[in-house]
Amino acid sequence: MTESFAQNPESNHVIELHEVWKTYRMGSQDVHALAGVSLSIERGSFWAISGASGSGKSTMLNLLGCLDRPTRGRYALEGQDTASTSDDELSDLRLKHLGFVFQSFNLIPQLTVQENIELPLFYQGIDAGIAAKSAQAIAERVGLSDRLSHRPTELSGGQQQRVAIARALSNNPSVLLADEPTGNLDTATGDSIMELLTELHEQGKTIMMVTHEPEIAKYAQFQLVMRDGKIESISQNPGSATVGVGVGTLI
Amino acid sequence: MMTSRFIGNVRLGIKTLLLHKMRSILTMLGMVFGVGAVIAMLAVGEGASKQALDQIRRLGSQNIIINSQKPIEQAASGSMQVRMNMYGLLYDDLARIEQSYNTIDRVVPSKLIRGQGRVGSRTLELRLVGTTPNWFELVSRDLLAGRVMTDLDMENFASVVVLTEHGARKLLVGQSAVGSQVRISQNYFTVIGVIKSESTQSGSMQTPDQDIDAYIPLNVAIERFGDITVTRSSGSRSRELVELHQLIVQVDSIENVESTAAGIERMLSMFHPKGDYRMSVPLALLRQAEATQRTFNIVLGSIAGISLLIGGIGIMNIMLASVTERTREIGIRRAIGARRKQIIGQFLIETVVLSVTGGFIGIGIGLLIPWLITMFADMPTIVTLWSVLLSVVISIGVGVIFGMYPAMRAANLDPIVALRHE
Ligand SMILES: Nc1ncnc2c1ncn2[C@@H]1O[C@H](COP(=O)(O)OP(=O)(O)OP(=O)(O)O)[C@@H](O)[C@H]1O
Ligand SMILES: [Mg+2]
Numbered sequence: 113m114t115e116s117f118a119q120n121p122e123s124n125h126v127i128e129l130h131e132v133w134k135t136y137r138m139g140s141q142d143v144h145a146l147a148g149v150s151l152s153i154e155r156g157s158f159w160a161i162s163g164a165s166g167s168g169k170s171t172m173l174n175l176l177g178c179l180d181r182p183t184r185g186r187y188a189l190e191g192q193d194t195a196s197t198s199d200d201e202l203s204d205l206r207l208k209h210l211g212f213v214f215q216s217f218n219l220i221p222q223l224t225v226q227e228n229i230e231l232p233l234f235y236q237g238i239d240a241g242i243a244a245k246s247a248q249a250i251a252e253r254v255g256l257s258d259r260l261s262h263r264p265t266e267l268s269g270g271q272q273q274r275v276a277i278a279r280a281l282s283n284n285p286s287v288l289l290a291d292e293p294t295g296n297l298d299t300a301t302g303d304s305i306m307e308l309l310t311e312l313h314e315q316g317k318t319i320m321m322v323t324h325e326p327e328i329a330k331y332a333q334f335q336l337v338m339r340d341g342k343i344e345s346i347s348q349n350p351g352s353a354t355v356g357v358g359v360g361t362l363i
Numbered sequence: 364m365m366t367s368r369f370i371g372n373v374r375l376g377i378k379t380l381l382l383h384k385m386r387s388i389l390t391m392l393g394m395v396f397g398v399g400a401v402i403a404m405l406a407v408g409e410g411a412s413k414q415a416l417d418q419i420r421r422l423g424s425q426n427i428i429i430n431s432q433k434p435i436e437q438a439a440s441g442s443m444q445v446r447m448n449m450y451g452l453l454y455d456d457l458a459r460i461e462q463s464y465n466t467i468d469r470v471v472p473s474k475l476i477r478g479q480g481r482v483g484s485r486t487l488e489l490r491l492v493g494t495t496p497n498w499f500e501l502v503s504r505d506l507l508a509g510r511v512m513t514d515l516d517m518e519n520f521a522s523v524v525v526l527t528e529h530g531a532r533k534l535l536v537g538q539s540a541v542g543s544q545v546r547i548s549q550n551y552f553t554v555i556g557v558i559k560s561e562s563t564q565s566g567s568m569q570t571p572d573q574d575i576d577a578y579i580p581l582n583v584a585i586e587r588f589g590d591i592t593v594t595r596s597s598g599s600r601s602r603e604l605v606e607l608h609q610l611i612v613q614v615d616s617i618e619n620v621e622s623t624a625a626g627i628e629r630m631l632s633m634f635h636p637k638g639d640y641r642m643s644v645p646l647a648l649l650r651q652a653e654a655t656q657r658t659f660n661i662v663l664g665s666i667a668g669i670s671l672l673i674g675g676i677g678i679m680n681i682m683l684a685s686v687t688e689r690t691r692e693i694g695i696r697r698a699i700g701a702r703r704k705q706i707i708g709q710f711l712i713e714t715v716v717l718s719v720t721g722g723f724i725g726i727g728i729g730l731l732i733p734w735l736i737t738m739f740a741d742m743p744t745i746v747t748l749w750s751v752l753l754s755v756v757i758s759i760g761v762g763v764i765f766g767m768y769p770a771m772r773a774a775n776l777d778p779i780v781a782l783r784h785e
Contacts, residue, residue, distance in 0.1 A: 179698060179778045200702050207700025218695045218782065222379050235701050240367050283700070 126286050126318050127153035127176060132185035134171050134341075145171040146182070147341035153320070155286070158313040160329035161322045163338030169322045170291060172338065176320055177212060177289045178205045190286055207235055211280030215292035217272040219264035225251070225275050226260040232283035250278045254308060270301035277308060281317075288312065290321040294328050306331040369712075376713040387717060390681045393674025394721025394761065395728060398754045401667035402729025405750040407736065408663055410743035412656040419652060422645040423501070425468075427612040427624045431605050434637045447591075450639035451605040459634075460612060460627055466619040471497045471611040472581060476588045478548040480534055480576070487533065489547060489576045491524075493584025499525075499558075501613055509541035509556030516555075517580050522587075524552035529560040530576030550587050552579065620646045671757060674721070675765035682714050682769035693773050694781025703774040710773050714766025715759055722758025726751055 134146040145168045153159065161169050174180045175187060178194060181202075187194045190209050194202065211232075212218075219228050226247050233243035251257050254274040264272055273293060280288055290309070294302030310331055313319050321332060329335050330349055337344045380387040422428070431451025457472050474493040479486045492498075499511040507528060516523050524545060531540055540554045560575075592603045612627065614620045624644045631640060686693070693706060729751075733744035 174779050177698070179782075200704075203697070203700050203702045205700075206698065210700075212698050214782070218691065218698075220692050220695060222382050223375075231696070232699050234368065234371055235696075235699060235705065237368055240371065279699075 124154050125152045126155045126190060127151070127320075128186070128188045129175075130186040132175065132182045132187055134168075134175060134180070135183045144341045146175070148185070149341070149343055151336075151343065153287075153318060155318055156313070156316050158310070158319045158331075158333045159321065159336055160332035160334070161320065161336045161338060162324055162326075162329055163344065165324075167338040168341040169338050171341075173289055173291050173320065173322050176287070177210055178202045207232060207283060209286045211283065211285040211288045213273070213276050213280050213288065213290040213293045215295040217264070217269070217276045217296070219272055219275055219279075221264055223264075224260065225256060225262050225264065225267070228264065228275055229278045229282050231279060236283060247278075247282060250282050251275075253281075254278045268301075269297050270304060273297065273301075273305050274308065277305070277312075281312070287318045287320060290319065292323055293321060294323070294325070299327075302328065372709055372712045373716065375709065376716045379713060380716060386681065390678055391717055391721030391724065393677040394671070394718050394758060395674075395725045397667060397671035397674040398722045398725025398758060399728035399732065400670055401663075401754055401757070402726060402746060402750050403732040403736075404663040404667060405660070406729070406733035406744040406746040407742065408656070408659050409745040409747055409750075410733070410737075412652065412659070413745055414743050415652050416649060416656075419645050419649045422648075423611075423613070424646045424649055425614050425617060425620060426501075426645055427614065427620065427627060428643045428645070429610045429612070429627070429631070430641045430643075431608050432639055432641045433603075434639045447602045447604055449604040450637065452607040452610055452640055453634075454606050456631065456634065457607060457610060459630060460610065463630065464623055464626060466615050466623045468613045468615045469497045469501065471495060471501050471613070472607050473498065473609045473611075474581060474584050474606070475608040476579075476584055477592060478588070481546050482534060489530065489533070490574060491547065491584070491588075492575050492578050493581040493588075494578055495581050498578065498611075501611060505559040507557045507559055508539070509554070511556050511558065512578065512580060517582055520583055520586065521580065522550065522552045522583060523555045523580065525556045525558060525578040526554055527558055527560045527575055527577065529574065531557050533576055547577070548588070552577075617646065620644060671761055675718070675761040678714055678717055678761070679765040679769060681717075682710065682766055683772065685713075686710065686769050686773045689773075690776060690781045690784040693776055694778050694784065697776075697778035698782060706774040707767075707770040710770035711763060711766045714769070715762030718762030718765075719755075719758045722754055722761075725758075726754055729754070 129149050129151045132146055132149045133144060136143045136145055147168075149168075149172065161172065163169055171180075175182060176189075178189065179202075181187075181194055181197070189205060192205065194205065197205070220231070223231070226244065229247040229250055230243045233246065238246075248257065248260065251260055254277055256271065256274050256278065259267060259271060259275075264275065267275065273296075277288075277293075288309075293309070294305055297305060306328060309319055309321070313333070319332070321328075323329050333349060335345075335347050335349060337346075429452060433448065433450055452472075457470060461467070461470050471494060476491040476493060478489045478491050480489040481487075494512075495517065496512045496514055509525075511525055512523065515521075524547070526534070526540065526545075534540075534545055541556060543554050544551050545554060546552075590604050590606050592605070594601050594603070612623070614623045621644070624642065624647075628642055631642070632638070696706060696709075730746055733746055736742050737744050
């Protein structure tokens with residue numbers, strides 16, 4: 113499972129945004145949460161998105177996560193345009209290509225750790241036996257093999273976030289989307305989660321992470337700063353481990 | 364693949380419901396009582412109706428029964444002086460009915476006679492019936508000893524008598540009485556057989572033979588006893604002239620009963636303008652009883668339907684609360700890639716598990732209550748298979764119908780909004 117994450121080896125751009133707008137109508141006023149964003153993300157790169165509150169970070173991540181469609185512009189994930197997709201097709205895109213990690217972990221409380229990790233496989237209709245084996249393998253990878261039968265509430269915050277990461281990985285997605293993954297954790301635990309993400313990046317995962325903490329953003333290869341729904345700047349982290357792949361381009 | 368997901372969903376549904384045991388139990392109660400009420404009420408209704416229908420059927424659904432009846436205005440004008448009341452069915456009626464319809468298998472006449480029997484030095488009232496051998500074929504009673512009346516007895520004007528068990532006991536002769544002579548009102552009769560008496564509860568109105576003591580050939584009865592009965596009451600004597608007290612017409616098939624009855628009615632009303640007879644058609648009573656039963660079932664069904672409706676609304680209410688409570692879970696599942704249909708499926712399965720579990724407990728109660736009623740109230744109850752199957756279908760139906768709206772609400776949540784929900 114660690115050998116290759118590539119779904120489409122021909123295209124090196126797993127994500128392509130072109131002049132993307134997201135406009136909310138508040139009464140008689142239009143709010144542009146995204147105001148013309150163009151961006152290409154290379155497979156295997158690790159991005160930190162930061163910016164002031166209300167600058168459009170979450171909106172961007174929701175869009176990248178196929179939870180929403182752009183009001184205007186073009187977004188292609190794995191070469192597939194999302195503009196005129198149905199709700200079911202968006203679900204399928206998420207199921208196939210995406211993994212989510214949230215600030216508040218978002219595990220399902222009535223399910224065990226193992227069942228939470230298996231959830232994407234359950235929706236993919238994968239045989240229960242195979243799903244269980246692959247969930248165990250992933251749990252081992254995030255260091256939780258001894259907690260498989262526990263409930264999420266019986267785990268620490270850091271452990272819960274590891275379960276969430278394991279769940280996000282279980283369908284072997286092209287892109288991992290993380291919205292403030294360390295926001296609810298203390299510094300030490302946050303660092304260990306970041307080390308896990310870095311490890312995943314080194315193994316070739318594409319990661320898009322929203323954070324407002326500069327310390328956390330340093331773990332990424334690239335830093336993207338948003339402002340008023342636009343990309344203000346993109347910079348490469350000097351200390352970042354460059355593994356040869358992954359260059360973002362601002363068009 | 365589909366089935367494993369379905370089983371997974373059912374397991375998850377049960378697990379989720381078990382998280383809130385008390386709430387799930389309370390939610391199920393509506394279904395439990397609704398289904399329990401349906402089965403129990405239908406069982407009681409079915410039992411009562413079967414009892415009634417059996418009674419009517421025992422009268423013979425192929426029979427038409429005509430009884431002589433004292434006309435009302437004559438009965439009221441009872442003056443003090445001796446007078447003669449003439450009414451009822453005539454020998455001619457018997458002949459007319461026998462000849463007019465080819466749909467008739469046989470007509471059995473009977474004539475009620477009061478006679479005096481003797482036991483030692485005591486005399487006692489006896490109720491005799493003068494009839495034809497057909498009577499014994501029509502109302503098949505167990506023969507305890509000897510034989511029943513034959514056509515030969517009729518031809519020979521034989522002074523023979525068939526005693527009922529009841530009559531034999533009264534006359535203090537046992538079943539060994541066959542062959543012996545009994546004296547009834549100055550006439551000697553040879554006992555040729557003893558038959559079982561009809562049990563009290565069944566059909567006593569139309570075949571009034573539970574307190575009949577003996578049967579004699581009709582022609583002998585006419586010859587020896589005549590048509591006049593004298594009754595004494597408070598000093599005055601009243602005399603009645605009745606030729607025949609009853610005619611039982613047996614029609615060849617059920618389909619012809621109603622038309623034959625109508626024809627006989629038309630004919631009799633021509634010859635009996637006073638209306639001194641009464642006709643009853645067990646088949647019509649049967650139809651009526653069945654119609655009543657249908658009405659009863661509709662009423663029961665409506666009551667049960669309302670209780671199930673309330674049960675269903677209870678389930679829907681809880682599921683709506685559950686959807687609100689689990690908004691974030693729905694958002695997570697949608698973010699992972701669950702389609703709307705899969706969310707609907709998940710919640711529907713939960714409601715169906717609730718309603719079906721409630722339904723099965725209800726079936727248990729619905730089986731228990733009729734059993735208890737039969738045990739302690741001695742009322743017949745019949746639990747029909749179809750009422751149980753219907754309950755299963757209704758349970759699933761209630762789950763699907765009342766679960767659909769909450770499930771749609773869940774599925775139509777915007778995943779982004781759902782994920783932000785506290
Ligand atoms: N559903 C919505 N309806 C209307 N306006 C919205 C909606 N979602 C976001 N917005 C607006 O779009 C802008 C960007 O919001 P967004 O949530 O992307 O900001 P953010 O960068 O994630 O902020 P924060 O750091 O506070 O999470 C804000 O002005 C916000 O009010
Ligand atoms: Mg945000």
